[in-house]
Amino acid sequence: MKLSILGSGSGGNCTYIETEKCRLLVDAGFGIRSLKRRCNEAGLEPERIDAILITHGHTDHVSGVEGLSRHFGAPVYASEGTRDEAFSLQRIDNMEPFRSGDSFVIGDIQVTTFPIPHDSAEAVGFRLSNGGVTGLLATDLGRITQTVETHARGCDWLVLESNHDEELLKLGPYPWILKRRVLGDHGHLSNRSLADFLTEGFDGNASHLFLAHLSRQNNAPELALDSATQAIQQRSARLPGRDLQIHLTHQSKPSIVLSL
Numbered sequence: 001m002k003l004s005i006l007g008s009g010s011g012g013n014c015t016y017i018e019t020e021k022c023r024l025l026v027d028a029g030f031g032i033r034s035l036k037r038r039c040n041e042a043g044l045e046p047e048r049i050d051a052i053l054i055t056h057g058h059t060d061h062v063s064g065v066e067g068l069s070r071h072f073g074a075p076v077y078a079s080e081g082t083r084d085e086a087f088s089l090q091r092i093d094n095m096e097p098f099r100s101g102d103s104f105v106i107g108d109i110q111v112t113t114f115p116i117p118h119d120s121a122e123a124v125g126f127r128l129s130n131g132g133v134t135g136l137l138a139t140d141l142g143r144i145t146q147t148v149e150t151h152a153r154g155c156d157w158l159v160l161e162s163n164h165d166e167e168l169l170k171l172g173p174y175p176w177i178l179k180r181r182v183l184g185d186h187g188h189l190s191n192r193s194l195a196d197f198l199t200e201g202f203d204g205n206a207s208h209l210f211l212a213h214l215s216r217q218n219n220a221p222e223l224a225l226d227s228a229t230q231a232i233q234q235r236s237a238r239l240p241g242r243d244l245q246i247h248l249t250h251q252s253k254p255s256i257v258l259s260l
């Protein structure tokens with residue numbers, strides 16, 4: 001399995017996943033030109049996309065979905081709640097709606113969906129398996145629930161949100177109503193909440209972690225990286241686990257390409 005987070009953050013999200021038989025996008029927050037530029041930069045060739053999976057209906061996850069679906073002739077998999085919420089999804093003929101919690105197969109990839117707590121209708125995370133490799137994507141979530149923790153068990157790679165530093169957010173320029181939304185149980189995951197999961201809830205199986213959906217306003221890459229690194233050091237001082245490599249994701253350029 002090969003993957004790269006082509007872009008991540010409130011300005012647009014898209015992850016590319018490739019197996020021997022299948023090429024998927026998770027979220028479609030960019031148009032075709034931006035997607036091609038990012039794939040080029042990552043050394044990937046997106047001449048074919050077999051399916052587009054959508055986590056939820058916020059603009060930064062669906063703004064490019066119509067164009068991308070049409071360009072690639074690719075079906076769009078989204079929860080019924082997401083489809084009903086996002087106007088751009090209602091214009092797509094090639095929809096494959098599912099219910100949160102459903103599992104299905106696309107090509108040679110086993111997909112399991114699970115609910116995440118976010119202020120969007122029927123928002124989901126994805127657990128993807130192919131040829132003995134399993135990964136999980138969960139961004140845009142107010143907290144790591146027991147369900148998310150359960151689905152993260154046994155994964156080889158994780159894409160998890162590390163949205164904001166709580167102090168930067170509290171002191172920053174956002175209006176209080178927006179601060180309250182981001183900090184809430186259905187908002188976005190802070191560096192500290194992710195660190196709590198890494199020290200307490202993480203099973204130590206994954207060898208790669210991508211820090212996703214970093215806020216440009218209320219976070220800094222080095223803060224997110226330090227926080228996660230310290231949490232993993234604390235965990236490995238008392239619990240067994242594989243060596244974990246932590247990778248940053250970016251708004252304007254792709255992450256590393258991971259091959260497992």
Ligand SMILES: [Zn+2]
Pocket residue numbers: 009010013058060061140213
């Ligand atoms: Zn988002």
Ligand SMILES: [Zn+2]
Pocket residue numbers: 056058118120140
């Ligand atoms: Zn969102």
